[in-house]
Amino acid sequence: xxxxxxxxxxxxxxxxxxxxxxxxxxxxxxxxxxxxxxxxxxxxxxxxxxxxxxxxxxxxxxxxxxxxxxxxxxxxxxxxxxxxxxxxxxxxxxxxxxxxxxxxxxxxxxxxxxxxxxxxxxxxxxxxxxxxxxxxxxxxxxxxxxxxxxxxxxxxxxxxxxxxxxxxxxxxxxxxxxxxxxxxxxxxxxxxxxxxxxxxxxxxxxxxxxxxxxxxxxxxxxxxxxxxxxxxxxxxxxxxxxxxxxxxxxxxxxxxxxxxxxxx
Amino acid sequence: xxxxxxxxxxxxxxxxxxxxxxxxxxxxxxxxxxxxxxxxxxxxxxxxxxxxxxxxxxxxxxxxxxxxxxxxxxxxxxxxxxxxxxxxxxxxxxxxxxxxxxxxxxxxxxxxxxxxxxxxxxxxxxxxxxxxxxxxxxxxxxxxxxxxxxxxxxxxxxxxxxxxxxxxxxxxxxxxxxxxxxxxxxxxxxxxxxxxxxxxxxxxxxxxxxxxxxxxxxxxxxxxxxxxxxxxxxxxxxxxxxxxxxxxxxxxxxxxxxxxx
Numbered sequence: 001x002x003x004x005x006x007x008x009x010x011x012x013x014x015x016x017x018x019x020x021x022x023x024x025x026x027x028x029x030x031x032x033x034x035x036x037x038x039x040x041x042x043x044x045x046x047x048x049x050x051x052x053x054x055x056x057x058x059x060x061x062x063x064x065x066x067x068x069x070x071x072x073x074x075x076x077x078x079x080x081x082x083x084x085x086x087x088x089x090x091x092x093x094x095x096x097x098x099x100x101x102x103x104x105x106x107x108x109x110x111x112x113x114x115x116x117x118x119x120x121x122x123x124x125x126x127x128x129x130x131x132x133x134x135x136x137x138x139x140x141x142x143x144x145x146x147x148x149x150x151x152x153x154x155x156x157x158x159x160x161x162x163x164x165x166x167x168x169x170x171x172x173x174x175x176x177x178x179x180x181x182x183x184x185x186x187x188x189x190x191x192x193x194x195x196x197x198x199x200x201x202x203x204x205x206x207x208x209x210x211x212x213x214x215x216x217x218x219x220x221x222x223x224x225x226x227x228x229x230x231x232x233x234x235x236x237x238x239x240x241x242x243x244x245x246x247x248x249x250x251x252x253x254x255x256x257x258x259x260x261x262x263x264x
Numbered sequence: 265x266x267x268x269x270x271x272x273x274x275x276x277x278x279x280x281x282x283x284x285x286x287x288x289x290x291x292x293x294x295x296x297x298x299x300x301x302x303x304x305x306x307x308x309x310x311x312x313x314x315x316x317x318x319x320x321x322x323x324x325x326x327x328x329x330x331x332x333x334x335x336x337x338x339x340x341x342x343x344x345x346x347x348x349x350x351x352x353x354x355x356x357x358x359x360x361x362x363x364x365x366x367x368x369x370x371x372x373x374x375x376x377x378x379x380x381x382x383x384x385x386x387x388x389x390x391x392x393x394x395x396x397x398x399x400x401x402x403x404x405x406x407x408x409x410x411x412x413x414x415x416x417x418x419x420x421x422x423x424x425x426x427x428x429x430x431x432x433x434x435x436x437x438x439x440x441x442x443x444x445x446x447x448x449x450x451x452x453x454x455x456x457x458x459x460x461x462x463x464x465x466x467x468x469x470x471x472x473x474x475x476x477x478x479x480x481x482x483x484x485x486x487x488x489x490x491x492x493x494x495x496x497x498x499x500x501x502x503x504x505x506x507x508x509x510x511x512x513x514x515x516x517x518x519x520x521x522x523x524x525x
Contacts, residue, residue: 052313
């Protein structure tokens with residue numbers, strides 16, 4: 001257990017070394033919120049409707065702020081780390097350590113997330129409450145949301161790791177990595193709730209892991225699900241995590257057999 | 265003339281750098297096209313589920329997005345490296361090599377900065393603009409189109425200045441990857457027609473920090489005649505912005521101590 005704690009500490013220290021890059025999001029994220037706020041204010045006023053696709057304007061603003069909180073916490077560039085280790089042969093050193101590769105990446109990442117919760121996510125949440133009239137709908141929902149966000153971080157981590165594994169075959173993966181963030185937030189309902197998408201798309205996304213990254217946790221926060229349904233949704237998140245973990249294990253075993261540790 | 269040669273040299277270098285990993289190069293080009301299509305898809309979702317943005321029909325909004333993608337793509341292709349080079353070299357403390365060359369540092373950096381990613385975005389932008397032109401029945405043989413081209417040109421000058429200003433800040437403050445984040449988030453203001461903002465903000469984005477020129481005013485000029493007074497004012501404010509950026513750059517060069525950080 002001690003070695004995992006040390007890895008987490010390392011992650012937190014990395015975050016501290018780059019504290020300016022973290023703090024800057026306190027300035028940049030509110031800009032996105034302002035743009036979103038004005039865009040939807042205009043649309044709601046112009047349409048004359050109170051509820052569009054199941055969301056009032058107030059819920060919509062809350063939706064976006066919570067989406068930003070998840071974006072800050074769930075952000076991961078693990079695939080670049082894997083790519084680096086493969087390209088430069090650093091993987092050899094990592095394989096010598098007594099912790100499995102996946103675990104060492106995971107616990108370092110958790111250290112980063114802990115810092116990000118302190119200096120990014122919480123301030124943004126408070127800014128949302130003070131300046132954009134975001135509100136906490138109920139304490140129970142907030143707790144369920146926090147749990148769902150935790151699993152959402154796990155999902156993003158595993159998906160990023162899977163993308164990273166592709167660098168064993170494709171070598172450089174800067175292209176895929178570039179669009180990962182955009183795709184995950186688009187398919188996960190980061191821009192607009194998934195109810196705005198065509199019916200067929202919604203049905204497909206029921207069977208994909210992406211909606212559990214943002215759409216589902218935020219809806220839990222907004223109280224769109226009953227407590228029972230919210231718990232079921234969290235259960236589905238766990239099932240997806242187990243599934244992705246198994247896939248990652250299988251692919252990892254195949255990839256490492258291919259690896260020869262010379263760098264490419 | 266030598267700068268032109270440097271430019272073509274830079275193009276070949278960038279291409280060979282990217283093509284070193286062929287699979288990644290192809291995937292990257294393909295993905296960048298898809299990336300830039302996401303905002304028109306968002307527009308489609310917006311217009312099928314809501315009445316949209318007042319004063320903007322769907323095709324007009326697509327024209328807006330296409331223009332924006334083109335302007336951003338052009339900026340990406342020709343001005344971005346200028347900024348990332350400066351930030352990177354200043355931090356390493358090796359920016360001096362640009363000062364030793366027989367060219368002005370800014371001209372050299374501009375001529376040698378090129379990024380292939382921007383080209384797929386520009387390409388996508390032009391396709392989208394072409395589609396919107398067809399749907400709206402616009403012709404390229406009209407006075408409005410000349411105004412459109414002129415305003416797009418002004419938009420490019422504006423984004424060039426914005427990159428120079430950020431690069432100057434990196435000369436002054438040394439540690440500055442965060443600046444790049446701030447720059448790219450300021451640009452978000454240009455993503456939707458300026459008419460959605462509060463009237464004070466519209467004034468700010470037109471005359472003081474003329475970011476609304478990125479796509480809003482060019483498309484407005486194309487669709488409905490924009491008064492010549494406004495165009496004059498826009499020209500003035502963009503020129504002022506450009507002048508400011510050059511002065512700031514020169515100030516930054518004077519301040520630069522080649523210590524790294």
